[in-house]
Amino acid sequence: MNAILAIVISDLRMLVRDRSACFFTIIFPVLFACFFGAVFSGGSSDGEAPKLPITLVDDDRTEASALFVNALKADTELRATMATSVDEARAAVLARKSVAFIHVPAGYQSLQDKLFTSGTGATVELGIDPSRQAETGWIQGIVQKIAFQQLSTTFTDPARSKTMLDTARASLTASKDINPANRLLMGTMLSTLETLTTTTSALNRAGGTQPTGDATPASGGGFSPVNIRTSAVKARLDVPDNSYAISFPQGMMWGLMGCAMGFAASLAGERTRGTFTRLCVSPLSPRRILLAKGLTAAIVSIVVVVFMLAMAMIVFGVRPVAPLSLAAGGLATVIAFTGIMMFAATVGRSEQAVSRGGWAIMMMLAMIGGAAVPLFVMPAFMQRLSHISPVRWGMLALEGGIWRGSSLESMLPTIGVLCGIGLIGGAIGMALIGRGAGTRA
Amino acid sequence: MITLTDVTRRFGSGSGQRVAVDRLSMTIAPGEVLGLLGPNGAGKTTTISMIVGLLRPSDGRITINVPGVAGELDPFDASAKSHLGIATQSVSLYDELSGKENLRLFGSLFSLSRSTLAARVEECLRLVGLTDRADDRVAAYSGGMKRRLNVAAALVHDPAIVLLDEPTAGVDPHSRHALFEIVRHLKSQGKTVIYSTHYMEEAQQLCDRVAIIDHGKLLALGPVDDLIRKHGGSSIVRIQRVNADAPDVTVTDDPLEALRRALSESERANVKSAAVQSPDLQAVFLTLTGRELRD
Numbered sequence A: 001m002n003a004i005l006a007i008v009i010s011d012l013r014m015l016v017r018d019r020s021a022c023f024f025t026i027i028f029p030v031l032f033a034c035f036f037g038a039v040f041s042g043g044s045s046d047g048e049a050p051k052l053p054i055t056l057v058d059d060d061r062t063e064a065s066a067l068f069v070n071a072l073k074a075d076t077e078l079r080a081t082m083a084t085s086v087d088e089a090r091a092a093v094l095a096r097k098s099v100a101f102i103h104v105p106a107g108y109q110s111l112q113d114k115l116f117t118s119g120t121g122a123t124v125e126l127g128i129d130p131s132r133q134a135e136t137g138w139i140q141g142i143v144q145k146i147a148f149q150q151l152s153t154t155f156t157d158p159a160r161s162k163t164m165l166d167t168a169r170a171s172l173t174a175s176k177d178i179n180p181a182n183r184l185l186m187g188t189m190l191s192t193l194e195t196l197t198t199t200t201s202a203l204n205r206a207g208g209t210q211p212t213g214d215a216t217p218a219s220g221g222g223f224s225p226v227n228i229r230t231s232a233v234k235a236r237l238d239v240p241d242n243s244y245a246i247s248f249p250q251g252m253m254w255g256l257m258g259c260a261m262g263f264a265a266s267l268a269g270e271r272t273r274g275t276f277t278r279l280c281v282s283p284l285s286p287r288r289i290l291l292a293k294g295l296t297a298a299i300v301s302i303v304v305v306v307f308m309l310a311m312a313m314i315v316f317g318v319r320p321v322a323p324l325s326l327a328a329g330g331l332a333t334v335i336a337f338t339g340i341m342m343f344a345a346t347v348g349r350s351e352q353a354v355s356r357g358g359w360a361i362m363m364m365l366a367m368i369g370g371a372a373v374p375l376f377v378m379p380a381f382m383q384r385l386s387h388i389s390p391v392r393w394g395m396l397a398l399e400g401g402i403w404r405g406s407s408l409e410s411m412l413p414t415i416g417v418l419c420g421i422g423l424i425g426g427a428i429g430m431a432l433i434g435r436g437a438g439t440r441a
Numbered sequence B: 001m002i003t004l005t006d007v008t009r010r011f012g013s014g015s016g017q018r019v020a021v022d023r024l025s026m027t028i029a030p031g032e033v034l035g036l037l038g039p040n041g042a043g044k045t046t047t048i049s050m051i052v053g054l055l056r057p058s059d060g061r062i063t064i065n066v067p068g069v070a071g072e073l074d075p076f077d078a079s080a081k082s083h084l085g086i087a088t089q090s091v092s093l094y095d096e097l098s099g100k101e102n103l104r105l106f107g108s109l110f111s112l113s114r115s116t117l118a119a120r121v122e123e124c125l126r127l128v129g130l131t132d133r134a135d136d137r138v139a140a141y142s143g144g145m146k147r148r149l150n151v152a153a154a155l156v157h158d159p160a161i162v163l164l165d166e167p168t169a170g171v172d173p174h175s176r177h178a179l180f181e182i183v184r185h186l187k188s189q190g191k192t193v194i195y196s197t198h199y200m201e202e203a204q205q206l207c208d209r210v211a212i213i214d215h216g217k218l219l220a221l222g223p224v225d226d227l228i229r230k231h232g233g234s235s236i237v238r239i240q241r242v243n244a245d246a247p248d249v250t251v252t253d254d255p256l257e258a259l260r261r262a263l264s265e266s267e268r269a270n271v272k273s274a275a276v277q278s279p280d281l282q283a284v285f286l287t288l289t290g291r292e293l294r295d
């Protein structure tokens, strides 16, 4: 164990002293992450408060529902787009084009018309990710505000209010289980309301002024003109608000690749320069030595990933949404790239072969794997092609923890693929090194 | 004691196969300095690689007995490794580490205590004369200094058997002298030393016995004097003629007669120089192979 430790410490010491290795394992990845994070953050940070993008579905298609939907559209805090079906709206939320959707179901108007007898209005559906608690509250507030505004507008429209009051009176007459005293009271109330609305509309027609409609629930004591039922929309593939949350996983991936290729090249170099042989004329078997090299690469990889994560969080305010998934996925990615390192180090004939050939292949895998152009903006065929790239799986694992919010279970296949890559790469490396590749005095 | 029994090593397969070491048998006694003498490609490095357990023989067997350790060790046993120290033919050191860090790394591969390791590192640095450059990076060392450190790396774990594979190749006279002194010091400590070289003078000066190898075969083995007596018999007469590139070489038991013929009335004008060499290892090699041993 002391021997392994000695190898690890010496390798770390040499890495720190080797400028080009340092560049590819840490400086380039950080520059990459900062640069592309800044490029894609593109000015959205300055000036006016961002509007919440939401999607609206109107299945009622009545005058009342149109009024409600248009009010939502006109709201200054929202940027609303229409969808023709709930499925379409849900898809928009899943794709994170919208933060939420609001569904006005069929029957909205008729339920609103019974508002006064039932004591409660229609129910609209708010579809939103449960993790977005702040946005949920915000949107609910807006919807309630608009509903109360609508209610007051209703009283300025004689036709609508007459329908409403007639409906109420009819149901009052029809219902048998209301005691006579209450029936009398409500009948009187409805008549008063009727008079009132006719009067105000007459006045409005004369004066041309509209009530400001700033009606807030006038101490409504639990009364609400519209009910909101929230339904959970788990956004699986979501796009982060912070562009650094995209660029930093990519930077980490470059760091992991730089680390794997750097160690592979230096180990291939050790085999040609004879220092590996020197390590082999010790009680350690070549396999143990390869493992020690793998351990060093893994340690450096973890340091790089943790360092970049800390930087993303502290400097750029990136908040990993699924820390546990990130830890597991990050570890699996490190395992995968350590295996790749052990494979490349033993297959490559020389330091040059590994650093040129290895990087050429790595670059290609990085391009199709989403380390340059993010996976979620790739066209479908590219996304399919990317399956062959270990980089893709690593990106999924890192993004899964940082912004996709993948649960640990949903990430298991990705983790499995990554560990598989690591084990196969490591096993090939072990087999080749054990056959005495490059061990000669 | 190291015993090689019919050790053969082949490389490649089919028609491209080449036999690097061909049924080599010998015994190396504890405390002796054995020279492996042969031209490039003779099989010296291959032999050494098999003795330290880096290469497996294709055929035959190598066993190692170390005083104080019961039983025979196979070079591939992990337990054999701590008794073996090798300075490889090509300098194999970490350029980015200092001399001291290199030695500490190689030493810590063997289970030495921290204090023993530190003491050994200091002693080896002193032995190869690098104490005052110990903290410099190896990248800044001269060729000779690297060679010396390369030898120190073989000694840091204090092995009973030391193998030096052409340690003086391309080295300045100062370092060469220092390396000779190191070998003598090792001998005085009772170490077994296997010293490969293609320089006869080195073999002649340093080694108790010399094994002459060519094309992977052991041609002769014995103390230098014995070899010369047995195989060096004839003297060598070299006649350089005026229009020739290389001298005519005659191996003869009667050098005077050869000279007389070369310098006869009719030939004399053609001769630029003439030399007679009494038998040495060069002559032994020439007798055994029909070729001169050259760099």
Ligand SMILES: Nc1ncnc2c1ncn2[C@@H]1O[C@H](COP(=O)(O)OP(=O)(O)O)[C@@H](O)[C@H]1O
Residues within 6 Å of the ligand: A440, B011, B012, B018, B019, B020, B038, B039, B040, B041, B042, B043, B044, B045, B046, B047
């Ligand atoms: N790994 C190898 N693969 C193929 N041929 C080899 C290998 N190692 C050595 N040889 C061949 O074996 C022969 C002996 O080589 P070597 O032991 O290095 O000789 P020396 O050390 O005496 O110069 C040479 O012909 C060399 O080309």
Ligand SMILES: [Mg+2]
Residues within 6 Å of the ligand: B041, B044, B045, B046, B089, B165, B166
């Ligand atoms: Mg050699």
